[in-house]
Amino acid sequence: MTLPGLTTKHTETPRPAPAATDTSGPRPIAGRYQLGPVLGSGSEAVVYDAGDLRTSERVAVKIFRPEASHADERFQREVDMHRRLRHWAVVPVRDHGLIPADHDGDAPRRFTVMDLVEGRNLRSILYAGPATPAMTAAWLGSILDALVQVHRKGIVHNDIKPANILVPSAADGSPSVVAKLADFGVATSRRHAPLASTSGTAHYISPEEAFGTKATAASDIYALGLVALECLTGAKAFPGTAVESMVARTLRGPALPYTLGRRWNALLGTMTAARPEDRPTARQALRMLHRINL
Structure with missing residues (x-):
């Protein structure tokens, strides 16, 4: 589930631009x-x-x-x-x-x-094609910065995907350079166990989750790496049905086009490493991102 610009666990619907609030509707919720x-x-x-x-x-x-x-x-x-x-x-x-x-x-x-984030979710933005490296870096930096705090609090988002990343509109209506993380409905922490054996969305879960292991902060990093790669290429790293996608990542890593450049490939390669212990923390990934020349 994703909000606002709601998406379901496996079906993602583009979020329309917000319309003016209708004050002639039913009685206000909570009187407010x-x-x-x-x-x-x-x-x-x-x-x-x-x-x-x-x-x-x-x-x-x-x-x-x-x-x-x-x-x-x-x-x-x-x-x-x-x-x-x-x-x-x-x-x-x-x-x-x-x-x-x-x-x-x-x-x-x-x-x-x-x-209310007036803009669109990243899924609807990517329907039009890949983003520029500069925009991708800005959005990735926003979410990594958020994950530094999220993970420090002992929280795992557990469902990072384009539909759960909201991008406000700039003054001219185009996507801004800021991105915001939404929907903690399946997040886990020391006090909140997973709601199901696999809670994330099939195309973005980590290899360890595909094998049935509990998601960790490193799983969030893996998912975000796939999101960033999708921004740059315009395509899911592991397409196909949910089962096909999950099986594929247990057999290989995502394909990283050489055209992305050495530093992008180094960052995305380490974020999507097969073993959780080989992935950087959010803070380490943020430092690597800052070294990319855009």
Whole structure:
């Protein structure tokens, strides 16, 4: 699950540009959040562009489907993780609560309120083709900087992929050089065990996860390496079905085109090393990124 610009675990839907909030809709949630258009939906939740009636700000409201697998656990996990995180490249959860059951028979539903990132997720940006090395480096640097703090707090994001990386729009409407990490619904920590044996998205999980081993900080680095490679080439490193993709990475590393240059290949090669212990930490990868001449 990914928010805002929601994606499901295996199906990723481009996030449309936010529309103006409709204040003529149903009664505000918690007496405060007036729901507007749907920004994205999946099997676990629906995300709305909404207006905060107290502050007059636009926000993103994520409403969890009560029938979804692990809905309560995903909600609580996301709230717990964000209590410990304050970083400019992590989309913050600013409020949460419970929508009571109504007279129409709808079950109680949990919700979180996040900053509204006006832009697109990286998946929708890459539909148009590869990014420039300079933009890739800027986005990669943002997420690595966030992971320095995330991993220092003992948290593993566990689902890094283009759809979980949001890119705000610049003044002219083009993607900015900032990227933000979203959706900690399947993140793990010392207090939060994995929700399933494999929680990430098939095309981005690490070789150790494909073998059934628990994800670690090194698994996040591997996934981010694949994302950066996809930005530069415009194609997934391990295409095909979920099973084909997972099997392929247990047999080989991703193909690194020589046209990327020696330093890009060195960085991406070490980030996607087969053995977790051979991968750099987020801080080490950030230092290597700074040495790339763009």
